Amino acid sequence: MVTETHLTLADIPKGSKAEVIGFHDIPLSLRLMELGFAPGAEIKVDCHAPLGCPVCISLDGDYHLTLRKSEAETIEVKLV
Amino acid sequence: MKVALLGNPNSGKSSLFNQLTGLRQKIGNFPGVTVDKKIGFCKIKSNVEVEIIDFPGTYSIYPGSLDEQVVLEVLANPDSPDYPDLAVVVVxxxxxxxxxxxxxxxxxxNIPCILALNMLDSALDLGIEVNSMKMASLLGVPVVEINAREGIGLEGLKLAIFKQLEKREYHHNVSILDEEYSLLADKVKEEYDIKNSYLALQYLAQSQKLAFLGFEKQKELQxxxxxxxxxxxxxxxxxxxKRYADIGGTLAEAVxxxxxxxxxxTEKIDRVLLHTVWGYVIFIGVLFLLFQAVFALASYPQDWIDAGIGELTGWLSSLLPESKLTDLLLDGVIAGVGGVLIFIPQIAFLFILISILEESGYMSRVVVLMDRLIRRFGMSGRSVVPLISGMACAVPAIMSARTIGNWKDRLITIMVTPLMSCAARLPIYTIIIALVVPEQKVLGVFGLQGLLLMGLYLLGFFSALISGWLMKLILKSKERSYFVMELPTYKRPRWSQVFYTVYEKVKTFVFEAGRVILAISIVLWVLSSYGPGEDFNKAEEIVSTQFSGLDDVQLENEIASYKLENSYAGHFGRFIEPVIKPLGYDWKIGIALITSFAAREVFVGTMSTIYSIGSSADDERTIKARLKKEMNPETGKARFDIATSASLLVFYVFAMMCMSTLAVVYRETKGWKWPMIQLGYMTALAYLAAFVTYQLLK
Known part of the structure; x- marks a missing residue:
């Protein structure tokens, strides 16, 4: 399913917030959901490691995650 | 009665386990898998004791790594010996x-649960207020407020465990069981004689991961x-x-x-520690301090142990009658035990510092910083810790590779870590470098000897990367794994947790690796203390007639060296001489190579024995002088010329000359396959590299 903008988490610049819309990688999405990444969740991009990968993000509260750029590319989001 | 401790990683589960059980814990294995099981005992009432099993941290019962699979395998199998009567879920x-x-x-x-609410203080700081009474009434099971770090709320938890074991209360929310699934669940329940619908659906969804079912049933279910x-x-x-929706409803009322x-x-600290420039500068600074601390701090207790073993040997040898048995005890057993004990300070200090880095949350940031750089070499950011520790000692380094979830990444890390030059190689490096490289400055500031030493460390480091890259191409992994992980918030290290980690690692090293080192030391002693035929048995007579003019000490040295030459080890040395000759070594170096298999630093000791320096084995100057004098009878030039010395240095950069490492790889991979492959590839690499070096420089 390709939306008009098909923005992924990998495109979100540092400091911006985005909302999860859907996933492109089903097995990975199951893991992400366990980590609290369900559709509708609001994500803030905290930083990119040098060379752009991995990406560090935070969810509600003081909850931080890191994931590789290739993983971020499978998460469809919209800017908030 | 068995109580399972379950919870997400970083939920404070291990702290709670330590608080409940203290030192009354032991490590076992879950049947059939390679995951450690921590069991402890706890008195929940003056006359009631329960067994507490600490399960690996997991986010759900759908496992993502082998560690997590244990949770599913036990909880889905009521016949498992570890199946709990009750679960405490720490959140x-x-x-x-x-x-x-x-x-x-x-x-x-259908496992009765207690919900243990942890970190309420941090939650309050974030503006999250949890009403635990409300939660208990909504969920229908006991909800206990605890502070696992400080050990607050333990009595309440113990009471709740006691009550829950007496009269079990359950929470049920099988909201996913709509019609489609419930019909199928009934079918599985009937067929496999189980009562729980959710379990039945797990049979269907994850049959491949439920080894206890047996191959037949797994296939049927598929x-x-x-x-x-x-x-x-x-x-x-x-x-x-659906569960998130249900949880959302509960939380809306109770939170x-x-x-x-x-x-x-945490965000403020991360802005500095994960900074494009400062992040790396700080990381290198931390590394530098870590090494300085390990070397500086460990050297004192190591000297004490060394001196203590020496004292003990001296005391025992004056006490015990002279016999073969005494020799075995002193040179075999005590020397072997000493070889184990001497590593303890380094292991302990390295793990104290590493577990502080882990406890504080910094280690996860190192993983973020290094992941991209190291990934192309078949490892992940998580491999950085073992690789760094490997420069002190490969034994604790390989043990620390456990934090790597992916089996392939972990295996490659274990396989290449011994290529990082460890502290034990330092005596060999320094002695040989001092032998052939003059003390001069390059560019006015850098010592040539120091530069060469650094070159050897770099050679080891780059060969570790290249080997990792090659193994990445060869090894195939069916296990799909993800990098995505939680970055825990920064915390003050819990000293008790640091203590438990170090205690456990040291204990493991002493009892697991120690046994093997001890056995090898005894075998080596036998091989170098006995020999076939007249030459060995009449060594005293032969040598004393040959060198009649020497004083007692010199004569004793000559006898010892003659005996070694004719011992089984000596014969073996000459037997392998044709093999090592292309590397520029003679049989004497050959014996040192063999004996140094117990541990690399034995090389220097053996060389000093062979070149009959006797008791003053630690005096470098004498060894150096002796080695310098040694001639190669074929060429008439010095035995330790540039070619042979360089070849030896290169050999020791690559060679897997360390029993302890093999023993620990055996333990970590639960089999002889990988340590044997490791021994094979590193020996081949060492041989080839030494061969090329010698032939080029000859």
Whole structure:
């Protein structure tokens, strides 16, 4: 399913917030959901490691995650 | 009675385990898998004791790594010897939504649960107020407030365990059981004689991971799932989403969130520690301090142990009658035990510092900083810790590779870590470098000897990267794994936790690796203390007639060296001489190579024995002088010329000359396959590299 903008988490610049819309990688999405990444969740991009990968993000509260750029590319989001 | 401790990683589960059980814990294995099981005992009432099993931290009962699979395998099998009577699910109150997922799933497997609310203080700081009474009434099971770090609320938890074991209360929420699934669940329940619907669906969804079912049943279940077009991924997805909805409802009633989100302390620290430039500068600074500390701090207790073993040997040898048995005890057993003990300070200090880095949360940031750089070499960011520790000692380094979830990444890390030059190689490097490289400065500031030493470390480091890259191409892994992981918030290290980690690692080293080192030391002693035929048995007579003019000490040295030459080890040395000759070594170096297999630093000791320096083995100057004098009878030039010395240096950069490392790889990979492959590839690499070096420089 390709939306008009098909923005992924990998495109979100540092400091911006985005909302999860859907996933492109089903097995990975199951893991992400366990980590609290369900559709509708609001994500803030905290930083990119040098060379752009991995990406560090935070969810509600003081909850931080890191994931590789290739993983971020499978998460469809919209800017908030 | 068995109580399972379950919870997400970083939920404070291990702290709670230590608080409840103290030192009354032991490490075992879960049947059939390679995951450590921590068991402890706890008195929940003056006359009631329960067994507490600390399960690996997991986000759900759908495992993502082998560690997590244990949780599913035990909880889905009521016949398992580890199946709990009760589960305490520890949840982090700052992130209840995610933490409650596991609680819900475990409850639906019909296991009575207690919800232990941890980190309420941090939650309050974030403006999250949890009403535990309300939660208990909504969930229908006991909800206990604890502070695992400080050990607060333990009595309440113990009481709750006691009551819950007397009269079990359950929480049920099989909201995913709509009609489609319930019909199928009934079918499985009937066929496999189980009572729980959620368990039945787990049979269908994850039959491949339930080894206890047996191959036949696993196959049947897979066919059943296929015949009913049951999609495990969709089922899991439904399970998770519907549970989140239900949890959301509970939390809406029992949790009040106030205040707006401010930038937290963790975010402020991360801005510096994950900075493009400062992040790396700080990381290198931390590394530098770590090494300085390990070397500086460990050297004192190591000297004490060394001196203590020396004292003990001296005392025993004056006490015991002179006999073969005494020799075995002194040179075999005590020397072997000493070889184990001498490593303890380094292992302990390295682990104290590493566990402080881990406890504080900094180690996860190192993983972020290094992941991209190291990934192309078949490892992950998590491999950085073992590789760094490997420069002190490969034994604790390989043990620390456990934090790597992916088996392939972990295996490659274990396989290449011994290529990092460890502290034990330092005596060999320094002695040989001092032998052939003049003390001069390059560019006015850098010592030539120091530069060469650094070159050897770099050679080891780059060959570790290249080997990792090659293994990445060769090894195939079916296990799909993800990098995505939690970055825990920064915390003050819990000293008790640091203590337990170090205690456990040291204990493991002493009892697991120590046994093997001891055995090898005894075998080596036998081989170098006995020999076939007249030459060995009449060594005293032969040598004393040959060198009649020497004083007692010199004569004793000559006898010792003659005996070694004719011992089994000596014969073996000459037997392998043709093999090592192309590397520029003679049989004497050959013996040192063999004996140094117990540990590399034995090389220097053996060389000093062979070149008959006798008791003053630690005096470098004498060894150096002796080695310098040694001639090569074929060429008439010095034995340790540039070519032979360089070849030896290169050999020791690559060679797997360390019993302790092999023993620990055996333990970590639970078999002889990988240590043998490691021994093979590193020996081949050492041989080839030494061969090329010698032939080029000859």
């Amino acid at each position: 982090d109150a700052t992130n209840l939504k995610r933490n409650m997922l596991l609680f819900e799933q475990v409850s639906d497997l 066919q059943l799932a296929k015949a009913n077009s049951f999609d495990p991924d969709r089922f899991q997805s439904n399970d998770t989403i 009040r969130t106030t205040g707006v989100k401010k930038e937290t302390v």
